[in-house]
Amino acid sequence: MSDLNNIALKILSNGKGILAADESTGTMTKRLEAVNVESTPENRLLFRETLFSSESMKKCIGGVILYDETIKQKSSSKKTIPELISSSGAVPGIKVDTGAKVLAGSPDEKITEGLDGLRERLHVYYKLGARFTKWRGVYIVSDKHPSKLSINSNAHALARYSSLVQENGMVPIVEPEVLMDGDHSAEDCLNKTSEVIKKCFEELVHHKVNLEGIILKPNMILPGTKSNKKIKNEEVAKLTLKCLKESVPKEVPGIAFLSGGQKEIEATENLNLINKFNDTNFIMSYSYGRALQQSAIKFWSKDIRNIKGTQEIFNHRANMCSLAAQGKWSEELEDK
Numbered sequence: 001m002s003d004l005n006n007i008a009l010k011i012l013s014n015g016k017g018i019l020a021a022d023e024s025t026g027t028m029t030k031r032l033e034a035v036n037v038e039s040t041p042e043n044r045l046l047f048r049e050t051l052f053s054s055e056s057m058k059k060c061i062g063g064v065i066l067y068d069e070t071i072k073q074k075s076s077s078k079k080t081i082p083e084l085i086s087s088s089g090a091v092p093g094i095k096v097d098t099g100a101k102v103l104a105g106s107p108d109e110k111i112t113e114g115l116d117g118l119r120e121r122l123h124v125y126y127k128l129g130a131r132f133t134k135w136r137g138v139y140i141v142s143d144k145h146p147s148k149l150s151i152n153s154n155a156h157a158l159a160r161y162s163s164l165v166q167e168n169g170m171v172p173i174v175e176p177e178v179l180m181d182g183d184h185s186a187e188d189c190l191n192k193t194s195e196v197i198k199k200c201f202e203e204l205v206h207h208k209v210n211l212e213g214i215i216l217k218p219n220m221i222l223p224g225t226k227s228n229k230k231i232k233n234e235e236v237a238k239l240t241l242k243c244l245k246e247s248v249p250k251e252v253p254g255i256a257f258l259s260g261g262q263k264e265i266e267a268t269e270n271l272n273l274i275n276k277f278n279d280t281n282f283i284m285s286y287s288y289g290r291a292l293q294q295s296a297i298k299f300w301s302k303d304i305r306n307i308k309g310t311q312e313i314f315n316h317r318a319n320m321c322s323l324a325a326q327g328k329w330s331e332e333l334e335d336k
């Protein structure tokens, strides 16, 4: 097995998943201001370090995605943040795209940027301790979207990114996110997500990416947030599995879902059902941002010095997600 495959398995095996703590400063400022905490580098570090030094890191978190600011910060114990993460057995990762910008030629859509100078930035991140990376492409859904232009250009960027990342000894997370915004049905989400993922793999193969050394980070198959055709969680799980079975090559070792705006328990329950019904060889785990941090940040904001209390909230959420990644979660466990 290749080194890259070993890193991917280390991140996702035994009920472990990924903590996506790579919010850009702009996004993190929104999250902090929503709970009335000032967004300073110190406060951003304090919240993140609180999570990274919690007990559940050892059992539930196989990898942490960092933002450029955080990977260069030092923890209160003087360890660098990547050292702190590694000391609990998790792998440090880094978001390397520079954001989604308006797609020329289709101004309602976005193309993710960050390829210029990427090889040089990857050298730096590797030296800082990163062993995996993230790049997110975003796609909107309507009767005309995502356009072929958006599907092709984002797939091309994801493939160029992945091949550079592997060249530098790191595992690329390939994240094509079909957004939940809109009134589309789950069936529309299924069709569009399948088309998007298939095109990504076509480009990854074209760019000679080793598929055993990537992690796919897709959305689950859900109706749009404004759709009046809601579906049961069992159906979400079945449609998600159908989509992935039909569009992901079997060499891919693991799939780590984004939460994409789902509530914490909803994201946990859906992942649990996916694992209950999982008849593939893919590991199905989580790479959650909001669905791991929402309750913790709310609690923390009331007293930012209450490290222990915040860690208890985070530990619970991480434990629930880890059980869901093994199909062992149930609603009663939420109250314990």
Ligand code: 13P
Residues within 6 Å of the ligand: 020, 136, 175, 258, 259, 260, 261, 287, 288, 289, 290, 291
């Ligand atoms: P959410 O789980 O909040 O969607 O964040 C995951 C992520 O990393 C998005 O790029």
